[in-house]
Amino acid sequence: MGAKRNPSLVAGLAIVGILTGVFILGFLFTPYDANLMDLSSRFLSPSAAHPFGTDNFGRDVLSRVMIGTRTAFLVGLLTVLIGGSAGLAIGATAGYSGGLVDEAAMRLMDAMMAFPGILLALVVVTVLGPGTGKLILALGLMFVPSFARIARGGFLQYRDREFVLSARSWGAGPVRIMALHILPNAASPMIVAASVGFANAVIAEASLSYLGIGVQPPDPSWGRMLSESQAFLFKAPWCTLAPAVAIALAVLGFNLLGDGIRAARKGGGQ
Amino acid sequence: MSEKPYLVEVRDLRKYYPIPRPHPFAGRRYVKAVDGCSFGIREGEIFGLVGESGCGKSTTGRMAAGLEIPTAGSVNFSGFPVAGAGREEARVMRRSMQIVFQDPAGALNPRMRVGTILEEPLRIQRIGNRDERRERVAEMLDLVGLDGSLLGRYPRELSGGQRQRVVIGAALMLDPRFLVADEPVSALDVSVQSQILNLLMELRGKLGLTMLFISHNLDVVRYVSDRVAVMYLGRIVETASVGDLFDSPLHPYTRALMSAIPGPAGASGSSGSGRAGGRVVLRGDPPNPAEVPSGCPFHPRCPKAADLCAVKVPESERVGNHGSGRFVRCFFPG
Amino acid sequence: METPAKENLLEVKGLSLAFGPKDKPLFAVENLDLSLGAGEILGVVGESGCGKTLSALAVIGLLPPGCRIEAGSIRFLGQELSGLRGDGMRGLRGREIAMIFQEPATALNPVQTIGAQIVEPLLLHTAMTMKEARAEALSIMTKVGFAGVERLYGVYPHQLSGGMRQRAMIAMAIACKPRLIIADEPTTALDATIQAQILELLVRINRDYGMAILLISHDLGVVGGLCGRVAVMYAGSVVEEASTTELFRDPVHPYTKGLIASRPTKESKGRPLYSIPGAVPRLGHKPSGCPFMPRCGSAVPSCALERPDSLEVGPGHEARCPPEAEKRRRVDE
Numbered sequence: 020m021g022a023k024r025n026p027s028l029v030a031g032l033a034i035v036g037i038l039t040g041v042f043i044l045g046f047l048f049t050p051y052d053a054n055l056m057d058l059s060s061r062f063l064s065p066s067a068a069h070p071f072g073t074d075n076f077g078r079d080v081l082s083r084v085m086i087g088t089r090t091a092f093l094v095g096l097l098t099v100l101i102g103g104s105a106g107l108a109i110g111a112t113a114g115y116s117g118g119l120v121d122e123a124a125m126r127l128m129d130a131m132m133a134f135p136g137i138l139l140a141l142v143v144v145t146v147l148g149p150g151t152g153k154l155i156l157a158l159g160l161m162f163v164p165s166f167a168r169i170a171r172g173g174f175l176q177y178r179d180r181e182f183v184l185s186a187r188s189w190g191a192g193p194v195r196i197m198a199l200h201i202l203p204n205a206a207s208p209m210i211v212a213a214s215v216g217f218a219n220a221v222i223a224e225a226s227l228s229y230l231g232i233g234v235q236p237p238d239p240s241w242g243r244m245l246s247e248s249q250a251f252l253f254k255a256p257w258c259t260l261a262p263a264v265a266i267a268l269a270v271l272g273f274n275l276l277g278d279g280i281r282a283a284r285k286g287g288g289q
Numbered sequence: 290m291s292e293k294p295y296l297v298e299v300r301d302l303r304k305y306y307p308i309p310r311p312h313p314f315a316g317r318r319y320v321k322a323v324d325g326c327s328f329g330i331r332e333g334e335i336f337g338l339v340g341e342s343g344c345g346k347s348t349t350g351r352m353a354a355g356l357e358i359p360t361a362g363s364v365n366f367s368g369f370p371v372a373g374a375g376r377e378e379a380r381v382m383r384r385s386m387q388i389v390f391q392d393p394a395g396a397l398n399p400r401m402r403v404g405t406i407l408e409e410p411l412r413i414q415r416i417g418n419r420d421e422r423r424e425r426v427a428e429m430l431d432l433v434g435l436d437g438s439l440l441g442r443y444p445r446e447l448s449g450g451q452r453q454r455v456v457i458g459a460a461l462m463l464d465p466r467f468l469v470a471d472e473p474v475s476a477l478d479v480s481v482q483s484q485i486l487n488l489l490m491e492l493r494g495k496l497g498l499t500m501l502f503i504s505h506n507l508d509v510v511r512y513v514s515d516r517v518a519v520m521y522l523g524r525i526v527e528t529a530s531v532g533d534l535f536d537s538p539l540h541p542y543t544r545a546l547m548s549a550i551p552g553p554a555g556a557s558g559s560s561g562s563g564r565a566g567g568r569v570v571l572r573g574d575p576p577n578p579a580e581v582p583s584g585c586p587f588h589p590r591c592p593k594a595a596d597l598c599a600v601k602v603p604e605s606e607r608v609g610n611h612g613s614g615r616f617v618r619c620f621f622p623g
Numbered sequence: 624m625e626t627p628a629k630e631n632l633l634e635v636k637g638l639s640l641a642f643g644p645k646d647k648p649l650f651a652v653e654n655l656d657l658s659l660g661a662g663e664i665l666g667v668v669g670e671s672g673c674g675k676t677l678s679a680l681a682v683i684g685l686l687p688p689g690c691r692i693e694a695g696s697i698r699f700l701g702q703e704l705s706g707l708r709g710d711g712m713r714g715l716r717g718r719e720i721a722m723i724f725q726e727p728a729t730a731l732n733p734v735q736t737i738g739a740q741i742v743e744p745l746l747l748h749t750a751m752t753m754k755e756a757r758a759e760a761l762s763i764m765t766k767v768g769f770a771g772v773e774r775l776y777g778v779y780p781h782q783l784s785g786g787m788r789q790r791a792m793i794a795m796a797i798a799c800k801p802r803l804i805i806a807d808e809p810t811t812a813l814d815a816t817i818q819a820q821i822l823e824l825l826v827r828i829n830r831d832y833g834m835a836i837l838l839i840s841h842d843l844g845v846v847g848g849l850c851g852r853v854a855v856m857y858a859g860s861v862v863e864e865a866s867t868t869e870l871f872r873d874p875v876h877p878y879t880k881g882l883i884a885s886r887p888t889k890e891s892k893g894r895p896l897y898s899i900p901g902a903v904p905r906l907g908h909k910p911s912g913c914p915f916m917p918r919c920g921s922a923v924p925s926c927a928l929e930r931p932d933s934l935e936v937g938p939g940h941e942a943r944c945p946p947e948a949e950k951r952r953r954v955d956e
Contacts, residue, residue: 512887
């Protein structure tokens with residue numbers, strides 16, 4: 020698969036690869052302690068010592084962006100995992116069984132979808148109280164309906180295919196049929212959705228943290244860095260720019276990756 | 290032959306599908322895909338089922354294979370009802386009844402390798418250990434005439450004929466006694482079609498298979514079958530031995546079907562006998578199964594229809610007194 | 624083929640169609656010759672992938688993207704079509720050459736009424752007013768066997784059965800009284816009794832309007848029942864061409880023999896059917912000599928050397944098999 024034939028995949032892989040590198044590096048090494056305040060070096064513009072400058076407490080922005088990657092990845096990964104697996108379970112069951120089960124499950128999903136996602140997450144966080152874990156739970160819940168819909172579509176499409184009937188005639192039970200015979204075929208859109216969902220989770224986390232109900236201080240998060248730097252946007256634009264670019268890059272990367280996977284599975288798959 | 294008991298017996302089989310209602314207060318209406326089908330297949334026999342698309346022959350086949358639950362009526366397999374079987378009995382019975390579908394591309398999981406597909410029935414039924422299963426797969430490949438090098442291939446890497454051999458092999462992995470073959474050669478090219486027909490006949494000889502052979506192609510049905518039933522709009526209109534049916538079709542629909550076999554006039558081979566009475570080209574289309582005409586469902590297209598036909602549904606009547614089991618559902622047969 | 628006194632309606636000579644890069648073309652059709660006289664019905668029979676549909680699309684100038692004419696000529700009414708593009712081809716399409724596709728369900732526009740779709744080519748290619756076109760469309764619909772044309776004029780394709788849709792397609796095709804109709808598997812999607820109706824209709828159109836028909840099918844029976852002459856295609860070229868009776872009575876090419884012998888018949892019941900071993904070569908995997916050689920029971924070493932020429936084996940009977948042709952000649956002498 021050359022860059023010429025699937026540019027989205029290549030670009031997406033490159034961006035996500037770089038971000039993953041930063042994510043892993045963040046565990047091992049950051050130039051400075053991300054939460055170390057040094058009031059003598061407030062608002063330093065970018066330099067060799069501080070490539071992205073420092074913020075109002077004299078903290079190193081690069082280090083904070085790196086640790087923010089960790090937060091973003093953690094939230095993205097777990098959110099997609101929770102939303103994806105719950106959505107898959109619901110959607111697969113609904114699509115494969117059809118009838119009343121399908122009807123009931125999908126109406127429930129519709130009801131959840133009708134409720135604006137961010138608002139839903141807001142409600143959950145308000146009830147449970149703020150915190151990274153609760154944020155992940157809230158975002159995961161918000162993603163369940165879209166994954167469920169996609170999974171249902173795939174399972175519905177393959178339910179009556181002849182190779183599935185064959186497996187039934189060999190005596191296979193529903194779980195085996197769903198997991199072994201349908202899922203590998205219906206997985207493509209789920210994988211794409213997971214990639215795009217990751218990007219959405221990054222945005223959602225940033226938004227909620229920006230509103231102050233996501234990741235709690237002093238842990239750095241891209242969204243909170245944005246909201247905190249707002250007050251001195253003109254004085255120290257680098258404080259805003261660095262997390263903003265990070266968010267944009269992550270969203271772009273995972274969206275491109277999703278597109279690329281879609282194209283690749285379509286071309287080589289069937 | 291006639292003394293042998295039926296291995297598979299289908300009694301008054303019906304399958305109705307509800308039509309989605311336009312509004313909640315509308316009356317329930319049904320598509321009567323299969324509306325009272327009865328036949329029996331003896332051990333070792335190949336029973337042909339012919340008809341045009343939408344006549345319900347595939348649905349009948351799926352019910353006979355235990356893959357679809359009839360709305361009414363029964364399927365008995367070696368004397369036991371398929372529908373009322375308990376969990377364990379159903380499992381055993383399921384192994385004995387297998388189905389081969391028309392489109393080999395659709396009947397194979399595109400993301401499984403040939404070896405995995407052939408092994409899957411054994412894994413599902415927990416037969417043998419890994420090595421024994423591998424051995425059975427190798428034997429099966431040999432039986433259906435495939436090379437061992439294909440084990441690691443995906444279905445899309447095979448030709449149409451090879452795919453259909455894999456489908457047949459997978460259906461035979463559990464040593465079934467009864468095989469439903471639903472248009473097994475219709476999606477294949479002419480030169481491959483004869484290979485698969487030969488394979489099926491060879492397997493029948495080797496394994497003593499009993500078959501329900503479903504097809505719209507009369508030439509193929511004549512070649513394969515011992516007895517044949519002709520379906521029209523969910524009902525069997527004529528049942529006869531293959532010789533009787535092709536030499537002297539009794540139902541007007543059967544006659545029309547026979548004369549619709551295309552072919553060069555006077556060429557050797559196909560199109561022979563049915564043509565005798567001159568070509569009958571039917572007027573009109575097969576009606577929608579949701580709106581079956583009154584009386585005999587065939588009467589609006591029938592060249593012989595009389596007033597009676599529009600009012601009364603003809604019963605299936607035995608023809609002749611010999612034990613050939615010839616039936617026709619027409620007031621004016623012959 | 625002996626040169627006819629007057630030029631044929633359609634004359635395809637040495638046509639090669641290819642996919643893939645210019646320097647490494649994959650030939651789907653190779654050195655194809657076909658000729659069709661005015662008012663004649665020629666059948667082209669072959670298995671999937673033999674290039675029969677592609678050849679037909681080349682004639683009407685509708686090759687799929689990625690496929691190009693690599694060599695050869697297509698002459699229609701003495702005019703070269705292969706270099707023609709845009710307006711020139713559009714002027715012929717529908718007016719002089721029309722096409723009937725296999726699947727009427729997808730070939731008809733689902734959001735236009737049947738009437739509107741039959742009127743369309745009339746308005747496009749003739750000077751008729753809407754009123755005249757409508758009257759003409761109604762008469763054509765009667766001709767192709769619609770009962771109650773006034774009502775059916777305003778219905779949409781999904782309201783019709785498969786057979787009726789195919790009639791509508793035929794009505795569109797014959798609207799402008801073209802000289803040539805290309806029918807690509809026109810009955811494959813239809814049931815047996817409906818197939819018989821449509822074939823009968825095609826014969827009637829040919830007889831009443833004198834339109835030539837190029838009938839493409841995988842079914843020897845359909846072709847044999849309808850056509851005066853048949854060309855058998857294998858792996859991109861015509862391997863045998865003869866009158867229908869001659870072809871069935873005395874096939875020469877081993878592939879044709881195999882095709883005819885492998886059909887299940889009354890006589891073959893109870894005996895194994897003849898079957899051609901192996902499968903059709905895939906695009907790009909064609910052997911260098913005779914493409915049929917790997918499956919041929921009577922191949923000789925020279926078959927592997929080069930693409931065989933088409934040789935005359937009888938009056939109006941050609942076969943692309945030099946060893947068989949040679950055998951015939953020796954028997955004759």
